Amino acid sequence: KHIAVVPGDGIGKEVTAVGKKVLEKIAAKYGHTFTYEEALIGHVAIEATGDPLPADSLEIMRNSDAVLFGAVGHPKYDNDPSAKVRPEQGLLKMRKELGLYANLRPIKLFDELLDASSIKPEILRGADILFFRELTGDVYFGKRERIEDGEAAYDTMIYYKYEVERIARKAFEAAMTRGKKLMSVDKANVLESSRIWRETVLEVAKDYPEVELEHQFVDAAAMLLIKDPRRFDVVVTGNLFGDILTDEASQIAGSMGMLASASVGDGTGVYEPIHGSAHDITGKGLANPMASVLSAALLLDISFGMKQESLDVINAVDAVLKAGFRTRDIANADTPADKLLGTDTIGEEI
Amino acid sequence: KHIAVVPGDGIGKEVTAVGKKVLEKIAAKYGHTFTYEEALIGHVAIEATGDPLPADSLEIMRNSDAVLFGAVGHPKYDNDPSAKVRPEQGLLKMRKELGLYANLRPIKLFDELLDASSIKPEILRGADILFFRELTGDVYFGKRERIEDGEAAYDTMIYYKYEVERIARKAFEAAMTRGKKLMSVDKANVLESSRIWRETVLEVAKDYPEVELEHQFVDAAAMLLIKDPRRFDVVVTGNLFGDILTDEASQIAGSMGMLASASVGDGTGVYEPIHGSAHDITGKGLANPMASVLSAALLLDISFGMKQESLDVINAVDAVLKAGFRTRDIANADTPADKLLGTDTIGEEI
Numbered sequence A, B: 001k002h003i004a005v006v007p008g009d010g011i012g013k014e015v016t017a018v019g020k021k022v023l024e025k026i027a028a029k030y031g032h033t034f035t036y037e038e039a040l041i042g043h044v045a046i047e048a049t050g051d052p053l054p055a056d057s058l059e060i061m062r063n064s065d066a067v068l069f070g071a072v073g074h075p076k077y078d079n080d081p082s083a084k085v086r087p088e089q090g091l092l093k094m095r096k097e098l099g100l101y102a103n104l105r106p107i108k109l110f111d112e113l114l115d116a117s118s119i120k121p122e123i124l125r126g127a128d129i130l131f132f133r134e135l136t137g138d139v140y141f142g143k144r145e146r147i148e149d150g151e152a153a154y155d156t157m158i159y160y161k162y163e164v165e166r167i168a169r170k171a172f173e174a175a176m177t178r179g180k181k182l183m184s185v186d187k188a189n190v191l192e193s194s195r196i197w198r199e200t201v202l203e204v205a206k207d208y209p210e211v212e213l214e215h216q217f218v219d220a221a222a223m224l225l226i227k228d229p230r231r232f233d234v235v236v237t238g239n240l241f242g243d244i245l246t247d248e249a250s251q252i253a254g255s256m257g258m259l260a261s262a263s264v265g266d267g268t269g270v271y272e273p274i275h276g277s278a279h280d281i282t283g284k285g286l287a288n289p290m291a292s293v294l295s296a297a298l299l300l301d302i303s304f305g306m307k308q309e310s311l312d313v314i315n316a317v318d319a320v321l322k323a324g325f326r327t328r329d330i331a332n333a334d335t336p337a338d339k340l341l342g343t344d345t346i347g348e349e350i
């Protein structure tokens, strides 16, 4: 199996290195041969080539069996709204070019982290959510421009029925293997693109009569997620609402540093932490690598069909947490100093 | 002072009746003369006239000094994405016609409700946020339609500089009277309408050098709001992001049933709970009327400049909570049965 390793920016580099090591360990243990090829994306790619997603990076990803991805972004662009070339363009282009229309974000709390969250343990205990975020449509990819002599700017929030149908189908299929409950999130009381979303989800639902389908408006969903996370099982939503709700849901898992995601569709699957490049802690060895490690676990499971290998990785993370080891983001006042580890050292434990 | 009372749909009717009673009580206590006129909006207006905002409702609002508003919405439309006439159109038209471009949503936790939230008390204690949600622009009012023979649908997310400027100015002004901290929330790493938002906020910031301005992406803001609500003071954001974030933030105040809002701009100010029509509990006398009562307090303060009267109302709510009275949404296992009141009975206490 050939794996493209695409660390990107900021802490992406540090955490992806740990994810890769875990894959090497698994290969050694099970006698698999994994080969690796690095590729540039984001700010580091702009610095090296002027392009946030150089053609040969895309080529490397296309020719691999899976992509282990880090993060993109750089603060330098954030206060320069007029920058023409931006790291995020590389990420969005990759998603579009590889046809990664389904972004799976499992939100599950490791028992040991019940106290790491800002939410009360009794509200969280047992929460287990699987988000399906649509990833190649919506306002992320519609036409955008400045108009009226630069006095206004617009983006186009657009959905095609076929885009909604294929992600809805994936979500219903997943619901069938879990609690047979699906929540679809939209803003159909205001938006036409949400009304076509809801119509199409209702159509697809006919093929899954056993699944209990619920619709929520995005504002209500954002509230309920905190109020009663156990009410959620499988959730399907658009690209923008999915971006917001899954970041919010990271608090259910104690920290963004724990959350992995899989992006799949027509081409090579991409596996990445849901956290960003976090330049404020870059280079300090403080980043929690578990999201990258758990992304590697998703990669083994979904792209390679290696269930046992994947479970091994998850169990390793669990064991390290059970042994009391913590990175800063999931530590608390009771964590003894000798259990507080950095990116590489907790990686070694895993 | 002439007040338009516009209860709208569902529990809107029940809670607005309590808000109105509180205004009557204040008028009696202070010797003010308040006159009231009722108007229809939403589903009840559609039923009566076919129009979610009949011309004479708008006229009544225009001719009043303030509007006490309830909620709009009806489940019947929610599973019928093709309905042409919808209750929410009345609400959006009212906001646009009255020029209500600034929606203020104060998020403050009454001490007595520290335990009512799903968030840990030690995370919440002292949280005090003032949201400025832009209310007459964004994807709520851009062009939308079905295209490609009904195979696709789009909405236009659009901002004009002047729209951003006027709401930003209000937010900076408020920041000057509070902690001199302002957070602007956008998605400028992807959206052009967010980049014009950020550019304009940066421009306006030059007039308020004392205010510490911070930008956050909406996904990060949704996460931080739960992780560390005390990090927030004044927040300014667009219509859609504001809709989502303020509903989410309701969990900081223990319940949506506690949150009031003021919509102001060019015309008559409108005061309303941030909760919706809640048809599941309509007619049962269970709804928490405090959001409507606190909306009346905002009305007294902002539209009538009656600071002491407004404070009286807030203190009344506080006293009722201190006395242990609760509606179902803010009760817990320790609430004695005789302190668990309904909409009208807790209204009487207030």
Ligand SMILES: CC(C)[C@H](C(=O)O)[C@@H](O)C(=O)O
Pocket (backbone or CB within 6 Å): A072, A073, A088, A091, A243, A274, B189, B190, B219
């Ligand atoms: C970096 C950004 C463009 C991206 C997104 O909004 O999709 C990120 O927030 C994510 O969720 O992967």
Ligand SMILES: CC(C)[C@H](C(=O)O)[C@@H](O)C(=O)O
Pocket (backbone or CB within 6 Å): A189, A190, A219, B072, B073, B088, B091, B243, B274
């Ligand atoms: C009912 C709906 C159209 C409305 C909105 O999205 O603005 C509501 O959620 C609100 O926040 O006032």
